[in-house]
Amino acid sequence: MTTARLVTSVFTITEFELRKVFHDPSQIFIRAIQPLLWLVVFGEVFAKVRVLPTTSYSYLQFLTPGVLAQSVIFMAIFFGITLVWERDLGLLHKLLSTPAPRYSIIIGKTFAAGVRSIFQAILVFVLALIIRVQLNMDPISILGVLFVIVLSGMCFSSLSIFLASLLKTRERMMGIGQAITMPLFFASSAIYPIDLMPDWLKIVARVNPLSYVVDALRALLVTGDFSHLPTDLGVLVLAVVILVGLATLSFRRIID
Amino acid sequence: MIEVKNLTKRFGPYTAVDDVSFQVGKGEIFGLLGPNGAGKTTTIRCLLTLIKPTSGEARISGIDVLRNPQQVRQLCGYVPQDVSVDGDLTGYENLLLYAKLYYVPSAVRKKRIQEALEFMELTDRANSLVKTYSGGMMRRLEIGQVLVNQPQVLFLDEPSIGLDPVAKRVIWDYVIRLRDEFDTTILLTTHDMLEADELCDRIAIMNLGKIAVTGSPEQLKAGLGGDVVSVSTSEADCGTVLRQLGYQLLSQSGDGVCDLVVTHGDQEIPRILEELKHHGIMTKSVSLKQATLDDVFLQYAGKRIGDSETDWRSTRMMRRTLRRLGQ
Numbered sequence: 001m002t003t004a005r006l007v008t009s010v011f012t013i014t015e016f017e018l019r020k021v022f023h024d025p026s027q028i029f030i031r032a033i034q035p036l037l038w039l040v041v042f043g044e045v046f047a048k049v050r051v052l053p054t055t056s057y058s059y060l061q062f063l064t065p066g067v068l069a070q071s072v073i074f075m076a077i078f079f080g081i082t083l084v085w086e087r088d089l090g091l092l093h094k095l096l097s098t099p100a101p102r103y104s105i106i107i108g109k110t111f112a113a114g115v116r117s118i119f120q121a122i123l124v125f126v127l128a129l130i131i132r133v134q135l136n137m138d139p140i141s142i143l144g145v146l147f148v149i150v151l152s153g154m155c156f157s158s159l160s161i162f163l164a165s166l167l168k169t170r171e172r173m174m175g176i177g178q179a180i181t182m183p184l185f186f187a188s189s190a191i192y193p194i195d196l197m198p199d200w201l202k203i204v205a206r207v208n209p210l211s212y213v214v215d216a217l218r219a220l221l222v223t224g225d226f227s228h229l230p231t232d233l234g235v236l237v238l239a240v241v242i243l244v245g246l247a248t249l250s251f252r253r254i255i256d
Numbered sequence: 257m258i259e260v261k262n263l264t265k266r267f268g269p270y271t272a273v274d275d276v277s278f279q280v281g282k283g284e285i286f287g288l289l290g291p292n293g294a295g296k297t298t299t300i301r302c303l304l305t306l307i308k309p310t311s312g313e314a315r316i317s318g319i320d321v322l323r324n325p326q327q328v329r330q331l332c333g334y335v336p337q338d339v340s341v342d343g344d345l346t347g348y349e350n351l352l353l354y355a356k357l358y359y360v361p362s363a364v365r366k367k368r369i370q371e372a373l374e375f376m377e378l379t380d381r382a383n384s385l386v387k388t389y390s391g392g393m394m395r396r397l398e399i400g401q402v403l404v405n406q407p408q409v410l411f412l413d414e415p416s417i418g419l420d421p422v423a424k425r426v427i428w429d430y431v432i433r434l435r436d437e438f439d440t441t442i443l444l445t446t447h448d449m450l451e452a453d454e455l456c457d458r459i460a461i462m463n464l465g466k467i468a469v470t471g472s473p474e475q476l477k478a479g480l481g482g483d484v485v486s487v488s489t490s491e492a493d494c495g496t497v498l499r500q501l502g503y504q505l506l507s508q509s510g511d512g513v514c515d516l517v518v519t520h521g522d523q524e525i526p527r528i529l530e531e532l533k534h535h536g537i538m539t540k541s542v543s544l545k546q547a548t549l550d551d552v553f554l555q556y557a558g559k560r561i562g563d564s565e566t567d568w569r570s571t572r573m574m575r576r577t578l579r580r581l582g583q
Contacts, residue, residue: 089338090336091342097306097336099326101326
């Protein structure tokens with residue numbers, strides 16, 4: 001009974017978040033602009049200068065998984081703003097007055113953010129095809145990529161909900177989002193190999209969940225070397241569990 | 257249906273709800289009447305298990321609010337004072353969302369949604385995005401959302417705030433029909449005395465977190481002890497004179513206008529005029545009116561209730577506009 005209700009609540013929340021996307025699909029295309037710029041402008045230029053040692057792969061092959069991860073995470077990190085907005089309007093109070101358990105609301109919302117990221121992945125795939133980046137496109141790799149992407153969407157959107165319940169205003173959320181996206185991105189293996197970093201930055205990159213996301217995506221899409229994959233997925237799942245837990249615990253503060 | 261005992265809620269040093277107790281019977285429309293910041297919304301949120309009271313207890317249909325929050329929420333419906341429908345979904349979807357979150361069995365879900373749409377007369381706009389709705393329609397949909405659950409207890413926070421007089425009447429009619437047709441127990445908050453007077457079987461006047469007095473609107477008005485006579489004079493301190501003459505003063509402004517409570521206003525007016533003349537005070541005008549809840553409120557809280565009304569209206573209008581513009 002309880003489990004069935006939990007599942008119903010989670011999927012209901014997810015379903016309606018996605019319905020909103022379908023009512024206004026333009027947001028998906030607008031979100032494609034940034035990854036497009038990274039691939040076409042940054043990627044093409046850096047591929048020309050050949051300063052980054054990316055072993056046997058082209059720089060664009062190296063970069064594409066990084067840009068994919070980045071586009072998913074940049075979207076998820078601002079997810080908390082939506083919640084603050086819904087709190088300000090009154091939607092959240094009504095949602096919390098239903099018998100749906102609190103954690104099912106958090107899991108549903110973060111899962112929706114994860115599933116939304118799939119649209120993002122599809123767009124980056126299409127872009128990569130257009131500019132002729134060689135990627136592994138077999139069904140197993142694609143499914144693996146989608147799985148990793150949903151998990152990373154959940155990971156960073158629950159982090160965002162956690163931050164939103166502490167910061168409570170949209171302005172602060174915009175600020176913190178801006179403040180943490182760039183360090184997350186640059187202190188990861190998204191645009192250059194970790195080996196190039198100074199030692200202190202390597203340590204940061206090792207605890208940065210984005211590094212594991214990028215590593216998993218790169219293994220699936222480019223190298224086909226799955227030796228790190230269990231670690232990558234393990235870290236990611238652990239991060240999701242911890243962050244969803246934290247978000248659920250801190251969530252009630254958002255309405256006080 | 258609703259029992260509240262010594263409920264207190266503090267936010268830091270600020271006491272929002274201060275030792276409040278009341279009871280609401282089945283099928284009763286009970287109103288919490290008070291100005292902005294009186295603690296009405298906080299009281300409702302405690303009952304709905306949205307926030308934890310600092311102390312005290314509450315039961316809904318015999319179920320302890322603190323011990324079994326989920327069960328309590330299953331019995332209730334809540335329409336917050338802010339906009340609580342999602343503008344990016346259609347009317348039908350907004351209802352479907354809540355039917356699912358209240359675990360309405362899928363066999364009756366469609367029927368319940370149709371009924372809610374019909375009851376709220378929104379059937380023809382069910383498939384439009386809610387951001388295209390008018391304020392009154394949104395409010396009806398907000399009530400429709402909780403109807404899919406067929407709640408035993410309905411909490412309405414400022415049900416007609418920000419609506420024009422016609423839309424207000426429409427909402428009041430729905431609220432009364434809800435009680436008459438489904439025997440729903442309704443707890444509403446309002447700062448609109450007319451609304452409290454027209455809708456509520458009983459009201460509790462709330463001010464600064466405390467309940468000042470509870471009773472039916474008629475009882476409370478009768479409790480004032482008669483009619484209200486308003487005299488406007490040339491003398492700024494006519495109140496002092498009138499008080500010395502043994503009249504009960506309801507209020508007194510600095511510009512020579514006084515409100516008095518007298519048992520038989522029509523017979524008393526000539527005597528009041530006579531006395532004032534005797535004390536050398538010129539009377540500019542006199543009026544007699546039936547006591548309103550506003551006068552009752554004035555007596556218990558020492559100020560009029562309607563002062564902050566415009567703020568409230570503009571807040572809700574602003575939120576609704578934001579909602580309609582999309583995110």
